[in-house]
Amino acid sequence: MSFEPKIVGFLCNWCSYTGADLAGTSRIHYAPNVRIIRVMCTARIDPTFVLKALTDGADGVLICGCHPGDCHYSEGNYKMMRRYPLLKSILAEFGIEPARVRLEWVSASEGQRFADIVNDMTQRVRELGPSPVRTALVQDMAER
Amino acid sequence: MRTGVFIVQGWEAVQEGINLHSVESYAANLPSVERVRNLGVRPKLDPAALSEEIKKGALERIVIAGDSPGFFKPVFTRAMALAGADPDEVRLASFREHGGSGMGTPRAESIVACAVLGVPFPLAARPGTTATRPGTLIIGAGVSGIQAALEIADAGKQVYLVERRATIGGHMAMFDKTFPTLDCAACILTPKMVAVGQHEMIELMTYSEVEDVSGSPGNYTVRVRKKARHVDIESCVACNACTESCPRKAPSEFDNGIALRKSIYIPFPQAVPNAYVLDEASCLYFETNGEKCGVCAKKCPKQCVDLAQKDEIVEVEVGNIVLATGYDVYDATKIERYGYGVLPNVLTALEFERMTNASGPTGGRIVTKTRKQNKRTKEDEWVLDPDGPPPKSVAIIHCVGSRDAQHNAYCSRVCCMYSLKFAHLVKEKLPDATCHEFYIDMRAFGKGYEEFAERIEAEGTFVVRGRTAQITEVDGQMVIKGEDIVSDSMIDSPVDMAILAVGLVPAEGSERMAQMLGIGRDSDGWFSELDYNSDPTDTERGGIFVAGACQAPKDIPDTVAQASAVAAGVLKSVNTGRGLDSRAELSLSDIEARARSLART
Amino acid sequence: MAIRVNPKLIDELAVYGAEDVQNCYHCGNCSAVCPFSKEPYIFPRRPMRNLQMGLEDKLKGSLEPWLCYYCGECTEECPRGAEPGETMMSLRRWLTAKYDFSGISRLFYRSGKIELLAVIGAALLTALGFVLWAVWQGGSIHSYDGPNAFLPAGSIHIFDWVLAGVLLVLLLTNCTRMWWFTMGRDKTLNASVGLYLKKLYALPLHFMTQKRYAKCEKKRPWAVHLVLMLSYLIMLVLIMFFLVEMSASTIDWRLHVFGYIATVGLLGTTIFALRGRIKKSEPLYAHSHETDWIFLILLIVVAFTGILQHILHRAGLDAAANVVYIIHLMGVVPMLALEVPFSKWSHLAYRPLGMYFSLVRAEAKRRASEEAAQPVMVTQRVVG
Amino acid sequence: MEEHKIGVYVCMCGTNIAKMVDCDDVVRTASEQPGVVCAKTYKYMCSNPGQEMIVADIKEQGLDRVVVAACSPRMHEPTFRKALQTAGINPYFLEMANIREQCSWVHDDRQVATEKARALTLGATRRVANHQPLERMSVEMCPDVLVIGGGVCGLTAALELADGGNRVHLVERASTLGGNVARVDLTAPYLDSARDLMTALVTRVEEHKKVDVLTRSQVSSLEGFVGNFVATVETIWGDSASVSQFKVGNVIVATGYKEFDASRVTHYGYGKLPNVITSFEFEKMLRAGRVQTKEGKLPQYVAIIHCVGSRSKEFHTYCSRVCCMTALKYAQEVKSAVPSCYVSDVYIDMHAFGKGHEDFYRRGSEAKTLFLMYGKNDHPVIRKAGPGDDCEMLIEVNEKLSGEVIEIPADLVILMVGMEAREDSEAVARLVNISRDKDGWFIESHPKLDPVATTTDGIYIAGACAAPKDIPDSVAQARAAAGRILARTIRGVIDIDAVFAEVTEDKCSGCRVCNELCPYSAITYDADKKKSSVISALCKACGACVAGCPSGAIAARHFTDAQIFAQIEGVLA
DSSP, X not given: OOOOOOEEEEEETTTHHHHHHHHHHTTOOOOTTEEEEEESOGGGOOHHXXXXXXXXXXXXEEEEEXXXXXXXXXXXXXXXXXXXXXXXXXXXHTTOOGGGEEEEEOOTTOHHHHHHHHHHHHHHHHHHOSOHHHHHHHHHHHHO | OOEEEEEXXXXXXXXXXXXXXXXXXXXXXXXXXXXXXXXXXXXXXXHHHHHHHHHHHTOSEEEEEESSGGGGHHHHHHHHHHTTSOGGGEEEEETTTTTHHHHHHHHXXXXXXXXXXXXXXXXXXXXXXXXXXXXXXXXOOSHHHHHHHHHHHHTTOOEEEEOSSSSSOTTGGGOSEEXXXXXXXXXXXXXXXXXXXXXXXXXXXXSEEEEEEEEETTEEEEEEEEOOOOBOTTTOOOOOHHHHHOOOEEEOTTTTTSSEEESEEOSSTTOSSOOOEEOGGGOHHHHTTTSSOOHHHHHOTTOOBOTTOOOEEEEEEESEEEEOOOEEEOOGGGOGGGTBTTBTTEEEHHHHHHHHSTTSTTTTOOOOOEEEEOTTTXXXXXXXXXXXXXXXXXXXXXXXXXXXXXXXXXXXXXXHHHHHHHHXXXXXXXXXXXXEEEESSOOOOSTTHHHHHHHHHHTTOEEEESOOOEEEEETTEEEEEEXXXXXXXXXXXXXXXXXXXXXXXXXTTHHHHHHHHTOOBOTTSOBOOSBTTTBSSBOSSTTEEEOGGGTSOOOHHHHHHHHHHHHHHHHHHHHHSEEEOOSTTOOHHHHHHHHHHHHHO | OXXXXXXXXHHHHXXXXXXXXXGOOOOSHHHHHOTTOBTTBOOSHHHHHXXXXXXXXXXXXXXXXXXXXXXXXXXXXXXXXXXHHHHHHHHHHHHHHHHOTTSHHHHHHHOHHHHHHHHHHHXXXXXXXXXXXXXXXXXXXXXXXXXXXXXXXXXXXXXXXXXXXXXXXXXXXXXXXXXXXXXXXXXXXXXXXXXXHHTTTHHHHHHHHOXXXXXXXXXXXXXXXXXXXXXXXXHHHHHHHHHHHHHSSSXXXXXXXXXXXXXXXXXXXXXXXXXXXXXXXXXXXXXXXXXXXXXXHHHHHHHHHHHHHHHHXXXXXXXXXXXXXXXXXXXXXXXXXXXXXXXXXXXXXXXXXXXXXXXXXXXXXXXXXXXXXXXXXXXXXXOO | OOOOOEEEEEEOTTTTTTTTSOHHHHHHHHHTSTXXXXXXXXXXXXXXXXXXXXXXXXXXXXXXXXXXXXXXXXXXXXXXXXXXXXXXXXXXXXXXXXXXXXXXXXXXXXXXXXXXXXXXXXXXHHHHHTOOOOOOEEEEOOOOEEEEOOSHHHHHHHHHHHHTTOOXXXXXXXXXXXXXXGGOSEETTTTEEHHXXXXXXXXXXXXXXXXXXXXXEEEEEEEEETTEEEEEEEEEETTEEEEEEEEEXXXXXXXXXXXXXXXXXXXXXXXXXXXXXXXXXXXXXXXXXXXXXXTSOOOSEEEEEEEEXXXXXXXXOSOOSSHHHHHHHHHHHHHHHOTTOXXXXXXXXXXXXXXXXXXXXXXXXXXXXXXXXXXXXXXXXXXXXXXXXXXXXXXXXXXXXXXXXEEXXXXXXXXXXXXXXXXXXXXXXXXXXXXXXXXXXXXXXXXXXXXXXXXXXXXXXXXXXXXXXXXXXXXXXXXXXXXXXXXXXXXXXXXXXXXXXXXXXXXXXXXXXXXXXXXXXXXXXXXXXXXXEEOTTTOOOOOHHHXXXXXXXXXXXXXXXXXXXXXXXXXXX
C-alpha cells in the first residue's frame, strides 16, 4: 500500500481549531493523516515544537492560525509569521524539505478551507515520502 | 393644537367589547379636539376629500383611532400634505397595540387621550412599582424554562421550576440534530439539564402542575400539585429493576408513540431527574385497585417504589412568574387527505425525530414499518422493526396544519428548517434514497439558514414548490399527489415514507393557564405579550412574563434569547426589590392624568 | 418576447364573479385535488395565475375553463379562500362574452339589469307579436286547436324553425370565434383536418353523456346536470319535429310520455337548482351571478307554463290554455333567443367544443413533440 | 515524573462517534498505557449517568488524572471539569481528546478513524500526566455597563440594566439616539407607530438617572478584562473633542447594521433611473405624505423588488430577514396613500414567519397586490419604458409561478435593500476583541444556546450587529444581554480562568523581550529587581511571551512545553 504520512497540526484555539470543529459539524470529509494539537495562539508555537514533532517521527507539520488581522490576541499570528521564515531556514539546514512544514490561515468559519488544506498537504507530503529525520532515526535504531 | 379624531374599524375583532359611541363622545370632550368622525368599517378613503375636510376644520393634528389605524395612516399623511398642514402630525391610537382587546372601552379611551395629547401610550401608561419577593416560579422546563431558570439561579436567586412531565428537557430533548449547525440536541441540552438538576438555587418540581395562582404582582402565591410519581427521586438509582418486572406496556410519550414503554419507566436514559416514574393510567396495580401486581415495589432493591403515594399540594410564594409552557404539535389526523393514522408510513415530524435519533427506538435507523402478527391478539399489525426495510423514497410535506385557513392560518416558523434538516438526515443515512421537499415558501430567514437550505439542495434533495394535496394507497404502494408548480407538471409519485411537517399549536391547557394568571391570548391562542415590538416578554399583568414558543412559534436561538430576556425582567425587580405593577390595573383617569402632565413638559 | 402583465384585468373579472382570486398564493393544492387536472391541461391554479397577472391573450386562448365542471373540490380544499371553482366559472362567463362578436353577452354579464330588460323586452315583443298575428289570421281565443285555432301549431312550428335557424347562425359564428381564439390563432399548432375528424366523436359523446362530469367525487351535480340536459334535448326534439302532434287534442302516448318525462325532469332539476342557490348548499351554488337567476327563472316559467297549457287544453279550458301558451312563448323566445347564444346556455355548445378542441390540441402537440424527437409527454410524472 | 492514576473515558456520543470509531479498541490501547488504571466507554459521557460514572471512579479508584475522548473541548470541557470538581480533584487534571468533530465526523474509513482516535487519546493521556493543579481566581465585578450603540437595541439594553440598578454608559456615534428604527414610520406587521415606540424609549433613557448618554461619541479604547474594563470615549463637540474615561464591568455591543448600497446592483438602474428608489428613501416619502415620482406625478404603477443585495451569489448569500414584511407594509401603505395605484411585489420566497406575519401577507393579497415570484440568481431587469407605454419603466421578470417571462409596468420602483455589517464592524470587533463571520457579523459564543455572549468574557452582542433581525427579536436579544449581565453583577464577583502565563523569576534575565510581545501589556518590569512579571488578571494566555522568551523563563499554565511535548509524543507514538 502507498505510504501514509503522519502530520502533526498545531491549531490556534480561536480561529483554526474552531474551523476544524466546523469541518466536523458540517461533516466535511478529509484525509485522516493530521493529528491536531490545540494551542491558544500560533504565537505560542515555539520552533522546538516543530523540531520535536519531526524528530518524533512526523512527516510533516501544519500550523494554522487566524487570518492576519483576525487574531484573537490582535497580533499573535504576525509573531508567528515573523518566526516562520526563520524556522524554514533552520529546517533547510537539517536537510528537511520546506514543503514538510506549512503555515496557513484558517478562520472559524472556514471548515471547507481547513479540509482542503489538510488534503492538499497530505498529498504533497505523501509525494515527498517519509521524512529524512524519520528514516535517519530508523537507521540509527538499526545500527544500535 | 386643533385636532381631528377619526375612528376606523378594520379587520380584527378587537373592537368587540369597545363601545365606539362612548369613545367618540369621550374624544369630543378632550381639549383641542375640533372634530370627531367615525369612518366605519374598512373605509375607502380619498386623500383629496380628506384634505378638504382638514382645510375646512383647519385641523393641525389628526388622530386615527381603531384596532389597526396604521393601515389608514398614509392616506391621512398625504391628505395633511395636500392641505398644507404638517404631515408629521398624524397620530395613531391603536387599540390592538395597547391592549384594547379585553381591556374594553376605558382602555380604548385612554389610548385616544394619549394620541390626542401627543404622548406615546407606553409612557403615559407606565405602572408604578411594587415590593417584589425574591423567589421566581417558572412554568415549563423545556429549553426556554431551563435557560431562564439557570440565568436567574446563577445570580443566586431562588427558582421554582415546575414541569408537567416526569423529566425536564421538553421537545428539544427529543430532537436528534438541530438546524442549521447540525450539532446534536442532546450534546448541547443535556449539560444544561444536568446543571439544572444540580443547581442549589433551583427547586425542581417535575411531574407537577400549577393548580392555582393568587396574589398580586411581586407577591404571588402558587399552589402546585405534585402528582404521585410513586418513585422516590432521591433514592432511585435508575437500576431498571422495576421496569424489567413490570407486566404492562403503554405508548412512550417521549418517543411520540412510535415505541412502547412499561407502566413504570424512565422517559429516556439522560432524563433529569434521573429517576423512574409510575404511570397510574396504564398500571395493572391501579387498574385493579391494588388487587393485582405491585411487582415493581417488591423488585426495587432500594424500596423506593411507593404505591401508596398520593398527589401532594405544595404552596410557593414568589415575586415573579415565568410562563415557558412551549407548544404542542398540530394533530395531523385532522387532515384526512394525508392519511395520517391510516397509512402506516406517514409520520409526523416528532415521530421522525425519534426514529432518526441515535438513542431512539430504531437506534437512529430510518426504516419503514413492517407487518407482523401480534402474538397475543393473533392479528396482523404494523410494527417498527429496527431492521426493517429502509425507504427508497421519502417525501417531506411542509405546512401541515399551518398557513391554511381551514386549520391554522399562521406560519409555524420552524417547519421549513427542520424539514430541510430531515432531508439532510435522510440523505446522510440513506444516500441512495430519493428525498423530496414539498413547500410553499422556503422560509430560511435566520443566521446561516439560507446557506443551509442551499447546502441541502446541493446534497441532492429535490425541493419542489407546490404543496402536496393528498397521500393515497394504490395497491399497497403509497402515492402522493401534487403540483410541481415551477416545472409546470403534475406529481403522482410512489413514496415509501411521508413525513408531515406538522405546525405548532399552543400547549394543552394554555387557556386555563391564561385565565389563572389573568393574561390575554391572541386569536390563535398564543399568550399575548405587552407590546409586539418593544415588550415581547412582559404581559399586561405585572410580574408575569412569557418566554419562548408559548408566545408564538420560535426556533431555539430566538427562544433562548427570550428566556434570557425574561431573566432580565425578573432580575431587575428582584435586584431592586421592586417590580412593575400591572398595566391592566391602570384606570382611565390615571393614564389621562399622566398623559396631560407629560404633554405639558 | 416578454408578455406585458395587466393588473387591471383582475378587476374586470371581478364583475364576472372572480372576487377572491387575488387571495391565491399558489400552493398548488387545487390543481392537485382536481380530478380533471392532467397534463397538458393543469388547472385551476394555472388559469388563476394568468388571471392574477392579467395575461388576457393566454386566457382567451385557454380551454381549461371548459374542462372544469365546478364540482367544488378545489374550493373546499383551498387554504386561502381563493375560490378556484368560482374563478373558473367566472372565466367561462368572461370567455362566453369574448367569443360573442355582437358584444351582447358582454353587456348581459356585466349588468344583470340589462339582461333582465332584454329578456322582458323580448317577452313583451313576443306576446304582442303573437297576439297581433293571431288576431290578423282570425284565430279565436276560445279555440286551442282545430280550424280557427288561436295559435295554430303548424304556423308556430314554422316560426320555431326560423328562430332555430337564426340561433344556429349566431351560435356558429361564436363557436367559430372560439375555435379561432383557442386553436386557429395559434401558429405553433398544426392540427390537420384529419386530426379534427379523428377526434370528432368527442363532440356528441360529451354533449350527450357529460361523461367527464361523472369523474367528480360528488356525483349528484353530474346527475342533476345530465337529467336537465336530456330533458331539454327531448323537449327540443319534440318541439322541432312533433309540435303539431304534441298539441293535437288526441294523446299519442308514444310521444307524450316523452313530453311528460322531460317536463318532470326540467321542473325537478330547476327547482333543485333554485333551492340549492337559495340555500347555497353546494360550493357550485355558493355564488350566484344575476345571469344564473334569470336563466333558472326563465326555465321554470317555460316548463311550468308548458305543462299547464297542456293540462288546461285537456280540461277543455282552451281560452286559458291560449293565454298560458302566450306566456309560455314569452318565456321560450327570450330563453332561446338570448340565453342560448349570448348567456348561460351557450356553454351547451362551448363545453363539448372545448373538450373536443382540447383533445385535438393535445394530440397535435404530442405528434409535434414526437416529430421533434423529444421524449413523449407523459401525463403522469413519476418522481425520482 | 511521579506515577499517576489516569482514567480514560471514551464517549460513543450515541452513534456519532461509535459508528466511525471502534471505541472499545480505543479503550483497549489506552488501558495499556502507563498510569492508566481504568478505561471505559459510554453512550453519552456528557449525560448525568456518564458524569456520575467518572465521579464514582475518581472517588473509588482514586484517579488523579482524567482523559475524556469525546466531542470538541469547546463543547464539554466545562462540563467535565465540573465533574472532576464534584469528585474533589482539581478541574485542570482533565484533558479531552476531540474524536468527534476532528475524527469520527470527518473520516469515512472506520479503521483509520479508529487509529487516529487512538493516537489523539494517547496524546491526551500523555499530556494529562503533566497537568498541574490550577486555581481559578475571582475578582470583583464592576456593576457599571458600557452599551455601544443608541438604536432600539442599545436603548432597550440600557433601560433594562438601569432599571436593574446598574449605571449605564450609552455611547452613540450619531448626534441623536434612535438608530435605524428612527428612520421608519410604521412597523410591520401591525403598522404600529415606530415613532411612538422610539419617543417612548428615548424619553425614558434621557430621563433615567442611571443612564449617561454620550452622543457624537465613540469608544477609542477598551482596556482590562471582564468585571474591570476601562473604557475611553471620545466625544466630538463641533471641532473640539473631549475624552472621558470610566470603569465598566461588562460591555454590550449593539451597533446594528447598515443598509445595502443599492448602487452596487447594476441591473436595477439605481442612481440612473430617477424613479428607482430604496426602501429607506420611500420611508421619507411616506413621512412627508408625498408618494410620487421625481417629476411630482402620482404613480399609477408601483413595483416592489425583494432581496436587493440579499440571497444572491454576487452580494450576500444570507436573507436579511425583515425585508419581506417591510415590502408587504409598503404594499399596504401605497394602496392607502394612492388608492388608485396598482402595486406589484416581486419576491423569491415570502418570509412571513413571525407572529401576525402570515395574516399580514394575506391582507397584502386582499389589497390586490400582484405578487410575482422570481428565482434566486435570476433577478429581474428594469428598463425605461417607450413613449407608447402608459408607464415610466418596465421590469422584466422570469416569473416562476407561471413559467412566463413577463413585463411589469412601473412608475415607481422600491428596492428592498438588505442589511449588511457596518463598515466599522471590523474596528469594533478589534476594539472589544471579538470575532466576525464571513459576512462581517459578530460571532456569538454559541449560535443556539448562547446567542448573546461572545468568546471574549464580559463582551455581549445584541440585535442586528450579530445578524439581521426585526425589532422584537432585537429587543429580546438586548434584554437577554442585559439579563446575562444583571445575573453576574448581582453576584458581585466573577471567576477568571486559571490559564495564564507566569515568569519564573530566577530564570528571567530581564531582557524585556516579553514586555514588547504582550498585546495586553500584562507584563511589567521591575527595574530594581531587573525582572519581568505577569499581571495574571490581564493575561489572556496567548503564550506569545512564552515562545518569545529567549531564556525559557515564562511558562504558560496548562500549555507548558512539557505538556505539549508529551502530547506530541503521544499522537506520534
